[in-house]
């Protein structure tokens with residue numbers, strides 16, 4: 144991989160929302176080269192005052208639920224409202240280098256063609272934590288480029304949905320008509336993360352079932368009884384026909400207005416940033432430890448002693464931290 148120079152990134156063009164410059168800046172952020180990471184951080188630091196002005200929305204759901212169809216319909220609706228939309232993805236499982244089935248332009252053809260939209264697939268490879276971190280940074284760059292709404296897409300079958308929840312203001316879970324989380328192919332607990340549940344494909348013969356599904360989830364959500372400023376809502380939608388899409392946006396706006404008025408959006412983002420900083424701290428600490436030539440050998444030795452019941456995990460970890468004695 145060639146090292147990208149930060150000087151090649153025209154900050155004026157980025158601030159003016161040039162999509163090619165944004166794409167280049169994100170490539171820099173995604174690079175795993177240490178020199179690129181430093182350039183990327185310098186760039187983000189420089190544009191930081193211009194970040195934070197978008198509405199950040201996470202979208203999850205099992206494969207086939209209609210995420211890309213929904214994002215296309217929702218994104219086009221936002222363009223009609225005069226908004227500029229960035230779509231990013233978190234997909235740590237993607238085996239294909241440089242590409243992913245998530246946030247793929249060919250799946251959102253009309254949106255991808257529009258100058259006012261920006262679509263970026265998941266950074267290739269790596270653990271969920273690293274992919275999520277790079278997506279957060281891409282989100283900041285998208286904001287600096289003036290995108291009003293950032294959609295972060297992920298598949299609701301792993302851990303990535305928790306990561307996405309931690310980086311957005313509003314979290315949408317897409318479901319199919321038909322009750323029961325296990326039927327939906329999404330992991331238990333994902334519904335609990337939702338600010339809104341969208342029953343997609345509520346059209347044709349599915350309409351009655353969709354209505355029943357809505358009632359099922361409305362009572363399930365009441366039982367959860369989160370005492371936050373926002374009570375999660377259920378919305379029927381046909382992404383294919385466009386029905387319900389406007390209502391979803393109205394819901395996001397209502398949440399945003401209420402959240403801003405009550406200081407909740409700011410509070411949530413502050414907490415997310417502190418958690419993010421602490422996560423990076425632990426990563427850096429690990430990296431630092433690994434610089435010690437004997438680290439891996441020490442680690443193996445101590446692991447063996449833990450497995451053999453000779454050391455407690457706590458004592459082993461402390462020894463590893465201090466260098467073995």
Ligand code: GDP
Pocket residue numbers: 204205206207208209210211212213250343344345346380381382383384
């Ligand atoms: P994803 O894997 O979650 O991104 O799902 P896709 O957006 O690729 O959609 C999977 C299939 O469901 C496609 O054949 C879509 O045409 C279809 N689909 C998506 N949304 C709707 C909808 O609202 N109604 C109906 N009937 N089909 C839909």
